[in-house]
Amino acid sequence: MHIAFDADDTLWHNEPIFDLTQDRVAELLRDWVPPEELGEQLNRMEKRNLQLFGYGSKGFTLSLIETALEVSRGEIPGAVIQEILDAGKAMIEHPIELLPGVVETLERLASQHPLLLITKGDLFHQETKIARSGLAERFAGIEIVSEKDDATYRRILDRYGIDAERFVMVGNSVRSDILPVLQIGGNAIHIPYESNWELDKIEHRGAEKEGFFVAESMLEVPTSLQEIAALGWTAPTVAPTDA
Amino acid sequence: MHIAFDADDTLWHNEPIFDLTQDRVAELLRDWVPPEELGEQLNRMEKRNLQLFGYGSKGFTLSLIETALEVSRGEIPGAVIQEILDAGKAMIEHPIELLPGVVETLERLASQHPLLLITKGDLFHQETKIARSGLAERFAGIEIVSEKDDATYRRILDRYGIDAERFVMVGNSVRSDILPVLQIGGNAIHIPYESNWELDKIEHRGAEKEGFFVAESMLEVPTSLQEIAALGWTAPTVAPTDA
Numbered sequence: 001m002h003i004a005f006d007a008d009d010t011l012w013h014n015e016p017i018f019d020l021t022q023d024r025v026a027e028l029l030r031d032w033v034p035p036e037e038l039g040e041q042l043n044r045m046e047k048r049n050l051q052l053f054g055y056g057s058k059g060f061t062l063s064l065i066e067t068a069l070e071v072s073r074g075e076i077p078g079a080v081i082q083e084i085l086d087a088g089k090a091m092i093e094h095p096i097e098l099l100p101g102v103v104e105t106l107e108r109l110a111s112q113h114p115l116l117l118i119t120k121g122d123l124f125h126q127e128t129k130i131a132r133s134g135l136a137e138r139f140a141g142i143e144i145v146s147e148k149d150d151a152t153y154r155r156i157l158d159r160y161g162i163d164a165e166r167f168v169m170v171g172n173s174v175r176s177d178i179l180p181v182l183q184i185g186g187n188a189i190h191i192p193y194e195s196n197w198e199l200d201k202i203e204h205r206g207a208e209k210e211g212f213f214v215a216e217s218m219l220e221v222p223t224s225l226q227e228i229a230a231l232g233w234t235a236p237t238v239a240p241t242d243a
Numbered sequence: 244m245h246i247a248f249d250a251d252d253t254l255w256h257n258e259p260i261f262d263l264t265q266d267r268v269a270e271l272l273r274d275w276v277p278p279e280e281l282g283e284q285l286n287r288m289e290k291r292n293l294q295l296f297g298y299g300s301k302g303f304t305l306s307l308i309e310t311a312l313e314v315s316r317g318e319i320p321g322a323v324i325q326e327i328l329d330a331g332k333a334m335i336e337h338p339i340e341l342l343p344g345v346v347e348t349l350e351r352l353a354s355q356h357p358l359l360l361i362t363k364g365d366l367f368h369q370e371t372k373i374a375r376s377g378l379a380e381r382f383a384g385i386e387i388v389s390e391k392d393d394a395t396y397r398r399i400l401d402r403y404g405i406d407a408e409r410f411v412m413v414g415n416s417v418r419s420d421i422l423p424v425l426q427i428g429g430n431a432i433h434i435p436y437e438s439n440w441e442l443d444k445i446e447h448r449g450a451e452k453e454g455f456f457v458a459e460s461m462l463e464v465p466t467s468l469q470e471i472a473a474l475g476w477t478a479p480t481v482a483p484t485d486a
Binding site for chain 2: 052053054055056058059061062065066069072073074075076077078079081082085088089092093122123124125127144145146
């Protein structure tokens with residue numbers, strides 16, 4: 001069985017760092033936009049820029065700057081733009097804070113299964129985060145991708161020669177970590193994060209089906225894996241006998 | 244034999260698009276810095292930001308904005324920052340212009356060898372460029388990496404189960420495409436591009452050794468491959484005989 005993990009908001013905190021950056025910028029822009037309204041403006045800008053920038057910290061910083069120009073109608077002083085840039089850099093350099101149970105759970109599982117890391121976002125930033133997390137050597141493979149859809153998971157499973165039914169994805173995003181994996185016939189364990197990114201707020205619809213499990217934290221993942229196993233993991237390895 | 248190709252300035256023009264963007268920004272900033280001096284300021288900023296941003300178009304755009312703030316001591320109007328952002332976006336959206344001989348050479352070689360694409364830079368931008376190039380299906384594998392050093396090439400060769408002596412890398416960058424591949428015992432064909440990016444201007448030192456070939460364009464790559472073959476490609480496949 002191959003077990004794959006999402007990284008941001010599954011292994012370590014990520015969204016609070018983006019939120020903190022956004023709050024800082026909201027404060028900087030309060031002369032032009034009420035702080036509570038910045039989020040909506042920023043989301044609109046991010047969606048507009050998504051097909052040019054993709055996901056990740058550098059595109060987010062560019063969208064922050066462009067939002068600042070938009071809400072101030074270009075009146076924002078250069079010094080404030082520099083502060084936004086500095087907030088973006090601070091976000092990129094932010095220390096990695098692992099979520100509860102990550103180290104012990106990965107250690108426990110790594111002795112029994114090949115583990116993969118499958119994460120979406122900025123290639124360079126994700127690599128530096130993985131390096132700084134100290135977790136890299138727990139993983140038999142690390143895949144940094146620009147989008148997590150069923151085609152992406154199929155490509156990764158092909159690359160490693162994994163059957164979908166013997167694959168489990170663990171992550172906090174229903175849209176990126178759960179639905180596409182169920183779609184291709186794999187198993188998925190959802191660990192909801194405290195909050196969820198705006199673009200990711202979709203219903204669980206379609207997820208109430210075979211192969212879908214929920215854990216409250218990484219510490220519960222081994223239990224979920226046992227449930228998956230009990231439902232017939234080992235079945236495909238039993239050769240049919242001629243009666 | 245696996246043959247791998249760099250993408251930017253090997254399969255398609257890239258540097259002129261960055262240069263064009265830089266020229267546009269130099270024009271926008273001529274009230275604060277003589278256009279011919281912007282390049283040096285920008286290079287300094289890019290080097291300073293490299294360990295935060297890595298390589299690629301979004302980091303380049305952020306460094307352009309930060310350089311504009313620096314040379315103007317924050318006096319640059321918001322409208323000009325927006326123009327710089329727009330120049331960065333135009334760079335990202337710029338149409339792909341293939342270099343001479345690319346299509347026919349890849350087509351010819353793909354029928355005889357598994358071809359790989361190994362390119363450095365922004366994951367999302369590289370993927371969109373590969374998609375827009377129309378070349379993706381020529382390649383048995385596509386690897387987008389954040390740095391091209393010997394460890395990167397070793398990892399890729401391991402992943403595909405390729406012996407270094409049966410691997411040829413084709414690219415325009417001595418530092419990224421040639422030296423690390425020779426370092427791990429592979430073969431490399433250098434196709435010099437018209438100009439070379441500032442950080443890449445290092446000597447050919449260390450490259451005058453076994454496995455190193457030069458071609459003037461993609462059209463000459465098959466000839467270089469024949470030279471490599473003549474030097475003993477097939478030797479490792481001949482089993483030793485007991486005398």
